[in-house]
Amino acid sequence: MAKINVLIFPAGEINAIELHDALSSCVNIQVFGASSVERHGKYVFQNYISNVPMINSPVFIDKFNELLITNKIDVVFPTHDSVADFFAANQDKIHAKIVVADSRTAAICRDKEKTYELFKNYDFCPQVFQEIKKYPIFIKPKQGQGAVGTCLINNVNELPQDLSDYVICEYLPGIEYTVDCLTDLNGKLLFISPRSRQRLMAGVTVSGQNEKLTPEIEKIANIINDNLTFKGLWWFQIKKDICNKWKLLEISTRCAGTMCLTRAKGVNLPLLSVYILMGYENISIINNNYDIKMDRALISRYQINYDYNVVYIDFDDTITWNNGVNLKVMWFLYQCQNLAIRVNLITKHINDIYNTLEKLSISVGLFNEIIKINPDEHKFRYINPDKSIFIDNSYKERVDVSKKLGIPVFDIDSIDVLMDWRM
Structure with missing residues (x-):
């Protein structure tokens, strides 16, 4: 069944985020965001269109219709009162259905x-x-x-x-x-x-x-x-x-x-x-x-200017948390899988790591490589720094990796910096 393409415009304010959250997980809806002024939308919308003319521009309707046709938009949600007024007065000129x-x-x-x-x-x-x-x-x-x-x-x-x-x-x-x-x-x-x-x-x-x-x-x-x-x-x-x-x-x-x-x-x-x-x-x-x-x-949502394709991540008190699983870290690991980013587990876990993963229902398939090292070894020796990042709750390990390899290091409180919220 063909999806219904829905455009939210402008896409940067609180009600635009509510529209995104209400529609982006619906299996028969594909959501687009568009804005004339850059705000929060690009951090939220996977399909995001910037630099749309302002509604008072003489070319707005032509350019907006081009956008609608190119992206096969079926329905438009205006999110600002002035924009809603404009669309209400010009519905017959817009090449999509408008919720107004x-x-x-x-x-x-x-x-x-x-x-x-x-x-x-x-x-x-x-x-x-x-x-x-x-x-x-x-x-x-x-x-x-x-x-x-x-x-x-x-x-x-x-x-x-x-x-x-x-x-x-x-x-x-x-x-x-x-x-x-x-x-x-x-x-x-x-x-x-x-x-x-x-x-x-x-x-x-x-x-x-x-x-x-x-x-x-x-x-x-x-x-x-x-x-x-x-x-x-x-x-x-x-x-x-x-x-x-x-x-x-x-x-x-x-x-x-x-x-x-x-x-x-x-x-x-x-x-x-x-x-x-x-x-x-x-x-x-x-x-x-x-x-x-x-x-x-x-x-808060973040955008960092560092491209990485490999993640080295600790296990104890990083992937695990209070005898369970850190849910936000697991979200990030699945995000890496969706984006084809390699994840290498590097751990000093004292028990059999494979048994522990099985007990916690964590798939071994989430990891491209599992590196088990001794408690007295240094993790930086097992890390290839090329386009890599390192995640570990241990301050000492992060300092070592940062000083020796010069790559970005993250504690678990900083996982949000790495999250891609766009849908």
Whole structure:
């Protein structure tokens, strides 16, 4: 069966990484990433395309279509609000299906003033003030994302000089949820899943958990869906007011970076969106019956300017760990096998190394050579330094190899430097 080719653009931000993680391991999907500005994408996407023109370039559509045709792209996920708006307005000019709402919906969702105007007659719409009569109030840019530019105003002295680009709203002191949704091509709302935002970093949820879908939230989701036109995934944010009622903050037609929390419940919204746009029928949703909490921090990926084709690696307390196997090191060993990098095991293991490998269910086939040496011997004497690296938990062994052979040496805490995360 031919794979569905999916392009994520731009491919460097948190929600682009979530799309990659949601789709890259699916057997019938091939994922591509593309960006105009270099960020994190090249560390994540195996199929990565750089130097794409900016969307405001007069040649963008032509160049982008060339990219789509060359790579036989079926579906495109825009990951930034401005890009989503552009694609929504130019869908008929793009040679692929795009996971984005229609141009009217995209324009309304992009502008909070338009959003609140559309829903002003519903009780979940926050109060919007044309003039300020009492404080506190909350101001937010008419067009913006990630809480950038939003501000609680407690008195007149805190107001910016020019409020023309802001929406002035009631202050909402309660808890905040994001609600992930999925709509098919006929406008039917297939799925609603609230999640709390318990800790934020730069406007992104870094701690949260799934929450119960209440009749109040379900009603809000259906009203939004009935008044706008979505294709595939979308989300909205709500916050409780002083009377403990939910009020709408914003709506978005793109993937959210924390949709990973909904995916962790078994509902892969990016994948389901691809299937919807490809015209698959009878899409079923499995929502696992458990509660889940998510917490995350920054992760690091690396690129070193040293090409190697041979790895010399220690065994005790390097491949092994606490009477078991070091899982990250095993990942690296299989990575070497996939990339045709030779792995030579060099060890002073006091027992029969082959028996120990068998007991730990480690295949001898992972190693091109097994070098067993005496405890008083020096490992550097058995290493060919040509395009090689050395991994060992022993500081003394690493110092010897580094000084005698001049090749890079790594403790097990540095395995991340050698990992290729691209898929």
